[in-house]
Amino acid sequence: MEKTLYTITVFSENTVGVLGQVTVIFTRRGINIETLSVSPSAIKGIHKFTITVYSNLDQVTKVVQQIDKRVDILKAYFNTDDELIFQEIALYKLATDKLLAKGSIEEWIRKYHIRIMEMNETFVVFQKAGHYEETQQLFDELSESIGVLQFIRSGRVAITRSKVERLTDMLNTIQEKYGDLTD
């Protein structure tokens, strides 16, 4: 079956073991997590997960419902790339001597919008933000020409193109109904 890359967004309480609760739901159905990023959200005490998986609409719908129904999860939903603005960040560690031997690096810097994070006698660290294909393209080019000593890419972070923040809507509804939101 044709698979699409879905971005799943999960808002959870910041309690011990929530990540485990979320990941086992993928494990049960044998779904690989492509990228995962977890951090505090804009709302104090609430954490936001951004998870990408290759799946199909039927499966991703069910998985997201099963995540959403967990007690510690406030809200879970999914989007396709066209509904999102998303980004990843990558760091590339390169040997200084090889980089210098290459001569001019202006072309790379212009082409890839590279930021230089650190430079010393032994190594240089490039930083590039972008979509997966873009960070990968730079990696491929660097590997081929001078070699990459170390490479790391972050999980995806994403925000939706729609005006509404679904979590805020939900919290507002609960607040209207129950008043106090503190647990």
Add this chain to the structure above:
Amino acid sequence: MIEKQILGSHALIQSLLNEGVDTIFGYPGGAIMPVFDALYDFDKRVNHILTRHEQGATHAAQGYARVSGKVGVCLVTSGPAATNTITGIGDAMIDSTPMVVITGQVGAHLLGTDAFQEIDVVGITQPITKWSYQIRKAEDIAWAVARAFYIARSGRPGPVVLDITKNAQFEKVDFEYKPCTFIRSYIPIPEVSNTQIEAAAALINQAKKPFALVGQGVILANAEEELKAFLVKANIPAAWTLLGSSAMSTDFELNKGFLGMHGNVAPNIKTNECDVLIAIGMRFDDRVTGDLSRYAKQAKIVHLDIDFAEINKNVKVDAPVLGTAKDTLPALTEKILPAKHTEWIESFKEYDDQEFEKVLQKEVYPTTGEITMGEVIHRVTEATNNEAILVSDVGQNQMMAARYFKYTKTRSSVTSGGLGTMGFAIPAAMGAKMGAPDRTVCMFAGDGGFQMTIQELGTIMQEQIGVKMVILNNHFLGMVRQWQEMFFEERYSFTKMQNPDFIAIAKAYKIDGKEVHVREELDAAIADMLKDDKPYLLVVNVEMKGMVYPMIPTGASVSDVLLGDEKSN
């Protein structure tokens, strides 16, 4: 109300009392000893039942919860005790049974060090609980217990695990108890949507051949009367799932029987003939639906459920109705028009007659040959005026019991449906009897399942729990043998059993019993079993190669029902 500082162990018991707990099934051990010590002081207020294995404690708590509607409670120690509860926890999860399991844990300073009897209980149980939480300090006890009970009993019920470290049991704490009524990330009961009700009612109102499927959701919502009013108003025939059994009394005129793999012929066939299928508090389990691609494709599907994750999970739904059946059924009843579906309802009869002739005649009313499983169930239920609680194990005994046990009251059926746990019956029957002491509890198990938790006879002896136990002994793991006969060329690989003298074992536990070999002895033995409220074991030697029919083989459509006469055709 602030009381003086008390020990964490006392705070735990006090919290349980605040939640109305009066019965605990448990087993003491190192990491839970302070709580058991505290229990000694609460002897008059809490009835603790010492089971013979922690798995028994969980199934007993399940049986207790299923018949009473209250939360079942287990109290065990850490490590192996905690892992012994896993089967019961998983069983309660898949069968939506409210249960709180409290496990002891090593002191917080030892966590993560592979200390003696340390195991990651929260990690193990998270996927099979509604909530699993480790209490590491005494001040969390009241909060966690309140939350645990709220989560276990609200919405779609389920098991909760509280793993309490030993230091939390020893620490002193200012005790103040506040029941939990709200968790912002958890909406237990969706509000009824009028739009959804209107859409569902519109489908039902234009139906010529409506058919309702009744699941445990009706029982969990205490919505049996609401269900009846709904079905009667629009004259809708209904059938039930394994866990939905006893939601409708057997003689209710619109009750058309048991669904699924070993269900009645008519409701399975009619699933694929109806024009509107109304599923109420059931989850379209594969044992009910058979092949999904050939399941009720001709019908519009209305699905009432409390759990949004069940909608469209297995069957695509045309009109979902979220909420508790207690709210949604009356809302729907108000919007539906009175109707008569006489012809449609009469069309079930042809299949009932066929099933009677081809299956029941020889299974339930045999006059010659060996005793059959079906006739034992039938005679026991009749002898109780169909007023007893049924507790069954798993396998042929379970399917026979589901088919032939009859009900006049709700919450009268306790069985392991989703997980299919052999060994469930004895401890679950104990719990059921504790939860409904005034009722007769009839347990049926095979010779295999009975031996999986046979040690609980010790609990029955010690507590004098008046359960009526029936072993349908065919000297085989009967359901597996049936499949071997049907699908594995009669290669009976490891299904034959040499059994002990069950009556002698019962006698060793001071439990009365009788063994029956021939039909003529059966009624007298049943009468002897039911003569008082004491525990009793009845062993009935039934035909060795009995088969459960009708049967829809795995992967077949609900229209393809086997009646057991196929070979001769």
